[in-house]
Amino acid sequence: MTQSHISISDLAFSWPDGEPVFDGLDAVFATGRTGLVGQNGSGKSTLLRLIAGELKPDRGTATTTGPLGYLRQTVALETGNRVDRILGIDATRQALHRIESGTAEQSDFDVVGGRWDIEERALAVLAQLGLGNIVSEPAQLDREVGTLSGGETVLLALTAQLLADPDVLLLDEPTNNLDSFARQRLYEALATFGGTVIVVSHDRELLERVDTIAELRDGSVRLFGGTLTDYETVVAVEQAAAQAAIRDARNDVRKQAKELVDARIKLDRRQRTGKKIEQSGSLPKILTGRRKRQAQVSAGKLRNDHLEKVADAEQALVDAEALLRDDREVRIELPDTALYPGQDVFELNDYALRCGPVVSLTVTGPQRIAITGRNGVGKTTLLEAIAEAGPRVPWRYVPQRLDLFDPEQSVFSNVALHAPHAPPERIRAQLARFLFRGAKADIPASALSGGERLRAALAITLLAEPAPKLLLLDEPTNNLDLPSRAHLVQALACFRGALVVVSHDRPFLADIGTTRHYDIASADIH
Incomplete structure (x- = not known):
């Protein structure tokens, strides 16, 4: 497999109601395994859909090298989908059945090509991958997803994507509903995959097996080399530094505010003194006027200098707070749910x-x-x-x-x-x-x-x-x-x-x- 990659340039996308998701997103995902993380609603699944071509961007491009495979997060919810459709052989089977019944057209022979044993091959592959218990005969290829467990559906769809031998693989929560045995097979499959993988997942075990973590936040992507633990370590250090910067910035704001008050008190004293001298008539009027103008210029400069320092300190605080993450979390307060022992x-x-x-x-x-x-x-x-x-x-x-x-x-x-x-x-x-x-x-x-x-x-x-x-x-x-x-x-x-x-x-x-x-x-x- 040649070196594959995903390139995203100036990507913009908004939902029909006008809610923006991306505006000028740029990113490159190289060969290897990348875990895409971010808060729910940050656009992770939307980004995969844009890369896969399911959604059309308002502006910009998302391009890939070679064939692309895409496992949707909602595959288990599409209960009316059939097994053969998930495997991508439904059109071939339908053409084959029309040929066998004598109602075929020339196009049916073109669809089948040389795959006359497509059903037998599909059953053999499913059995090899441990899915023979759910599909063991041709008629069962018509089974609907609603008759399978969630884990069986996800594993079936993942199997179909891997069998297509893509260069780029997009996986949206691939371990949802998978048992420990199936998860291990997924981990092994991804370890040997030679192309570009982007996986959206909350599965810590899976995210500890990637080469890069890509964080989607505020409409932009930031890459962190290493696994989820490496990413969390970097973020923790950055957050500690941000907390320290916030403390320093707040102290500076208080300091500059105090110095501004002190400067105003000093100016008020000068003005009172100057007014007393002017009223006493102890100095010539021309000298009094000159000193008054000089005092006004000096007072204005002093006041402006302190105001600028206060503004700079407040802006530094805003900048420091912007670095602090405010990750929203589900905050559940359960009602009275107590049971006594033995109840x-x-x-x-x-x-x-x-x-x-x-x-x-x-x-x-x-x-x-x-x-x-x-x-x-x-x-x-x-x-x-x-x-x-x-x-x-x-x-x-x-x-x-x-x-x-x-x-x-x-x-x-x-x-x-x-x-x-x-x-x-x-x-x-x-x-x-x-x-x-x-x-x-x-x-x-x-x-x-x-x-x-x-x-x-x-x-x-x-x-x-x-x-x-x-x-x-x-x-x-x-x-x-x-x-x-x-x-x-x-x-x-x-x-x-x-x-x-x-x-x-x-x-x-x-x-x-x-x-x-x-x-x-x-x-x-x-």
């Missing part, structure tokens, strides 16, 4: 999952259980079974696909539907804690980014009436930026109810202090 929460006995395992699970008190297992084994099904079993305490469920809300309704309206007795002012105040401030609370749910969808789903869940004492969370860190993920960990650390969470994010499970782990495949609880 019955739910009991599930001998429940047969669709994939085979028989599950029994009992939760009492404020236990924290992590549900683990391979993709497709039935983790999401288990959460749904718990919900159907009717927990003995108020509960809420945040599903993997975040389909809790009416996409055409605003965020505010969606929350209000689940909290009908809460006054509008309280709902808006609470939504502000989820970063939906002012007009942001009135945008339709369909316009939300991946991270915003998660925050909206959390808002609906945690602000609902009655307050939940059991939370069922299916991959809650998907699409959540690193600052928001950290705050979610803090919020769940304060949650006093029971928690059952499906997650492949091992650092997250450790951070929230899970007390029990249940592996579905082995029915092992520890």
Whole structure:
């Protein structure tokens, strides 16, 4: 593979409502693995879509060398998509079926070319990559994404991109919903990929395997050599220096303000003295006038010098504060969710999952259980079974696909539907804690980014009436930026109810202090 790269020049883009995203963005991504980080809403997914050609810029260019592969963040949400379409063989299969049925036209033979065994080859590749359990015969290539788990869908789409052998690969949250085994295969695939990779991810393990971190902030890209840890180290040093600069600048502002007051007092004294001399008549009028004019010039210069120093000190403070990051985070305050030790929460006995395992699970008190297992084994099904079993305490469920809300309704309206007795002012105040401030609370749910969808789903869940004492969370860190993920960990650390969470994010499970782990495949609880 030849040296590949992505070149972005004077890129400008705004949404149809006029909201700007980029204005004059310049960047170059060389051969190697680059992790693209930034706050939710900073434009990471939008930038990938512009590079991939899905969006047309208002100005400027985004060019790549060679074939391009693009894994969308929303692939698991496109539930009507079929397996063969994701693999890029749907047109070939349709032409092949028309030829076999005797209804073909010449164009069908052109589409098929020499790929008469396309279905058999596809099944063989899927089996080789560990997906034979979901597609084992030609008819199953017609399966829709809605019948697969989120992890199976993502792995299927990623497989299709890698099989196309691109020079440039764009990955938007590729490890969402992937189990540990699938994640390791992804890591290995990227380690051996010889082209240019840009990966948008919150997965710390993945970001520790990149060559460069690109931070998208305030509409511009800044490159940091090394991994996520290297990037965080540089930022921490810069922030410490910014804090010191702010302290120095504030001290200087106070100093210059004091000196300005002292100068004004000194000038007032001179003016009073000069006025007394003038009134006494002890000096000739011509000399008095000359001294008065000199005093006025001197006073004006002194006053202006101090005003300039104050202005310079205040500008230095503004410049120093601009270097200090004000990363917004999801600020969740959970309601009264306490459970006492031993309190019955739910009991599930001998429940047969669709994939085979028989599950029994009992939760009492404020236990924290992590549900683990391979993709497709039935983790999401288990959460749904718990919900159907009717927990003995108020509960809420945040599903993997975040389909809790009416996409055409605003965020505010969606929350209000689940909290009908809460006054509008309280709902808006609470939504502000989820970063939906002012007009942001009135945008339709369909316009939300991946991270915003998660925050909206959390808002609906945690602000609902009655307050939940059991939370069922299916991959809650998907699409959540690193600052928001950290705050979610803090919020769940304060949650006093029971928690059952499906997650492949091992650092997250450790951070929230899970007390029990249940592996579905082995029915092992520890």
